Amino acid sequence: MTGMMKRNQVFSLLAVLLLSLSLAQSLPALTPPGAAGGIYTRNLAVKKAFFVNFQAEWNRLGIGDTFLELVESEPDVTQEDVSEFDKLLTVDIIGREAILTFYADGNFFAMARPSAKKTAEIIAAIRKQMDSPQKKGGWLIEESEEDDMSVVVGVSSDTILIASKGAADRFFAGDRGLKLPASGDLAIWLEPQPLWMYLDDPSLGLPPRAISAIKTFSGFVDAITLDLDGVHNKSSICFDPSQDPELADIFLLDDRAWNLADLPRGVTATTGVIDLPALGNYLNSWAADSDTDLEIDLSAFDKRFAMIDAGNNDPQQALQNPMGNLLFLLETKDSLTAEVTLLSWLQMGAAFSTPEGQGGFNVEPISVNGHEGKAVQLGMAGVLYLVSYEDRLALATSKEALKLLSAPKLASDPDFVRLSKILPAQYISASYGNYKKTLEQAAQLLPLMMMQSVDDAETQQAMAELTMKLSQFFSFVAEHTGGTIGYINKKGPCLVGAGFTEVDW
16 A cells, blocks of 8 residues: 555656646747657656666666677777767656657757756766857857768757757747647657658659659658556548549548457457558559559458457567468458459469479368368468458468467457457457567567577677567566557548557556
């Protein structure tokens, strides 16, 4: 009871601290407007209490020290460089607030307010790196050439500035006041309209139809908020149907996905809708416009699809089976025709899956729960399993994935049932995952994958130590993580989504 009271007291201070931070002028208010995209974060210092256990484990494993040893082993790196790098290699550098934006004219702008307790140390470290600083508008700045671009680095009493000269000049001239498209502890966005002017450049040689297709995607936003129960996020991707109506209609559907609860119980499951017949026609029309000999017939398929991952607890097997243990479900209007179509694509793919180019394509009949199916040898890529139902096709990338067709439904998973309460009655897309198992699998795979990517023996030993520590950290995080769930619905010309991941801080 005492521990719970202490924890509640810690988090009860959040509101007071957030209020005090709001009294200062926010970094977006200081940022030049008109950005084509950016990243914004806030409150990390305030919400550092959430990460106390994770930070303690990170420090216990000595991951930061091991990484610095790798940096120190690089040529021309002095101990003083490592010491200064260590001061800056911390989330405290963006502890209170940070923003990074980029602009259509090639400029960028970044600002950060470090954690209050680290502000003096971090700003002193940056000032020490300046060779010939100058004072300007209450800032100490230095300009240098980086990759054919003039970059300005500056510090004030509590804020850091790094920007291209053009963006810095706008800031010092008072051209400020960016409006964020989303709010959260971390927000990422893209508003590409300012970039469209480059599409009309004749040197690119883009046909008018390609330009319209690109302009159909009009923006993306994803915002994450940390809370007592875990991580919440909201996202949207928007379209401009006036640019390419046919393309926009493929994604902006009023149809509903399969019920997530009715899917087989795996490590992760996703269901959604996309107009496959319309997509096939759209690609064919592009091929005709470019005089390409291509004909894609997706008329036998319908709009709903799903993907379920059975997971893999054997890292060696996972490396040997790059296709994983995945089960795909594709809704059909005519299952027989859809099966013939899919087999023809697999046969073409088999031609590229052996060194001899002969394909090694072979089909054997199988039966799964009374339904006819086929085991398809796809050259050296392995065996796929295809099972036909009245209204859908099932495609499994392994025998483990094929077993999902006989597995209990997600509705029998108590963790899913608990989290599914955030789902609306209908959705055009939804997903659920056991994040704990996903992280456990990543922890097992990480050392093997990193070892295969390094040839030098000395570097391999150092990387082995680092990756083993990271693997242990992933396992620790897995113990504090639960399920993750999310959904997407159409709202006007946008696909708007929300999600949640359980975290036991």
